[in-house]
Amino acid sequence: MADENGKQTETESRPCHQTVALLLVSLRLAALVATSTAAGLMAFNKETKTITVAVVGTNPILQSFTAAFQQTPAFVYFVLANALASLYNLLVMLLRPCLKNRGRQVLVHLLDMVVFALVVTGAAAAASMAELGKNGNKYARWNPICDRFEAFCIRGGAALVAAFIGAVLLLLMNAFSAIGLTCKNEASNNN
Amino acid sequence: MSTATYNLTGMAKVVRVFFLLLRLLAVAATLCAVIVMATSHDSTIVFGITLEAKFQHTPALVFFVIANGIAFIYSLIVLFVPSTSLLSRSIIVFDVILAMLLTAAIAAAGAMAQLGKKGNSHAGWFPICDRVPNFCDHVMGAMICGCVGVVTFLLIVFYDIHQVLSPKFP
Numbered sequence: 001m002a003d004e005n006g007k008q009t010e011t012e013s014r015p016c017h018q019t020v021a022l023l024l025v026s027l028r029l030a031a032l033v034a035t036s037t038a039a040g041l042m043a044f045n046k047e048t049k050t051i052t053v054a055v056v057g058t059n060p061i062l063q064s065f066t067a068a069f070q071q072t073p074a075f076v077y078f079v080l081a082n083a084l085a086s087l088y089n090l091l092v093m094l095l096r097p098c099l100k101n102r103g104r105q106v107l108v109h110l111l112d113m114v115v116f117a118l119v120v121t122g123a124a125a126a127a128s129m130a131e132l133g134k135n136g137n138k139y140a141r142w143n144p145i146c147d148r149f150e151a152f153c154i155r156g157g158a159a160l161v162a163a164f165i166g167a168v169l170l171l172l173m174n175a176f177s178a179i180g181l182t183c184k185n186e187a188s189n190n191n
Numbered sequence: 192m193s194t195a196t197y198n199l200t201g202m203a204k205v206v207r208v209f210f211l212l213l214r215l216l217a218v219a220a221t222l223c224a225v226i227v228m229a230t231s232h233d234s235t236i237v238f239g240i241t242l243e244a245k246f247q248h249t250p251a252l253v254f255f256v257i258a259n260g261i262a263f264i265y266s267l268i269v270l271f272v273p274s275t276s277l278l279s280r281s282i283i284v285f286d287v288i289l290a291m292l293l294t295a296a297i298a299a300a301g302a303m304a305q306l307g308k309k310g311n312s313h314a315g316w317f318p319i320c321d322r323v324p325n326f327c328d329h330v331m332g333a334m335i336c337g338c339v340g341v342v343t344f345l346l347i348v349f350y351d352i353h354q355v356l357s358p359k360f361p
Contacts, residue, residue: 067314072311073302074305109352117291121295121297121298124294124295124299124302125298126302128250128251128299128300131251132303132306137249139243139248140244140319142314142316143316145314171291174287181356182355182356
């Protein structure tokens with residue numbers, strides 16, 4: 001950094017308000033709740049249907065079909081990304097007293113952006129899979145599955161909504177954290 | 192911003208030129224992604240029926256083309272904006288927004304590409320890449336350009352953050 005600690009530069013002349021720190025902590029808590037909800041909903045997303053495929057004499061032959069999140073790599077990545085994001089947010093909130101140093105605040109801000117990118121890519125990949133499962137693709141002869149596995153689709157959709165909410169919260173947190181990095185922290189009570 | 196003398200050290204000049212080149216690379220990468228994906232078209236004949244594979248059939252690939260198109264136009268405009276104080280702050284915000292848009296686009300296209308290549312046996316979705324290899328090659332080329340574009344935009348965002356934290360240039 002080119003400037004010393006004592007000299008006031010143009011970008012560091014505004015004082016930090018307590019409300020910025022409080023807003024950042026509440027945004028991080030809300031993002032933690034949202035991403036952990038998304039990861040949990042998708043991780044327990046499984047539906048099994050048993051239907052009769054043939055009748056031999058009077059005995060029906062049953063076959064069970066399962067729809068689980070492990071069958072689609074996009075959903076596996078979705079669960080991993082959201083779990084990682086919620087673990088990271090939990091860790092940062094627990095380690096808040098250790099993060100008064102300015103260098104560490106910059107590191108937390110950069111890791112925030114990495115985690116935000118993870119959540120966004122997970123949500124985008126899962127959303128494209130969900131759209132395909134709901135509408136199918138008649139050109140590739142891929143039939144939709146949501147008409148048969150309704151509970152699977154509803155739970156997956158709820159997980160997707162929670163992940164998008166978490167992504168928006170993480171974006172807001174990144175923006176406010178960037179503003180918070182440029183204000184003068186005398187009491188060093190930034191997030 | 193101060194109107195002091197415009198003294199840039201040699202290292203700072205090199206860094207500045209490097210990031211100007213990065214913006215040019217962003218223009219090239221996004222344009223390449225748009226063109227390669229938009230020209231992906233292949234057809235095959237199965238049991239007397241002609242099956243066509245176009246990028247318009249898949250909403251994720253359409254989103255990829257649109258996102259890279261927006262990023263291309265934005266990168267072109269940014270090249271001609273002088274580094275004045277007021278506008279450069281908005282450019283930082285737009286850089287971050289577009290970087291995230293591009294990562295989402297490449298994630299969605301990547302999910303579709305993996306499905307087209309491997310299929311999903313549990314859902315009865317068969318892979319299509321063995322039947323329309325030209326289409327799959329085009330999609331892969333467009334995704335490589337898209338990856339380069341994403342990395343370039345992320346490096347530009349890092350440079351913007353560095354500029355915000357410690358402005359060295361007036």
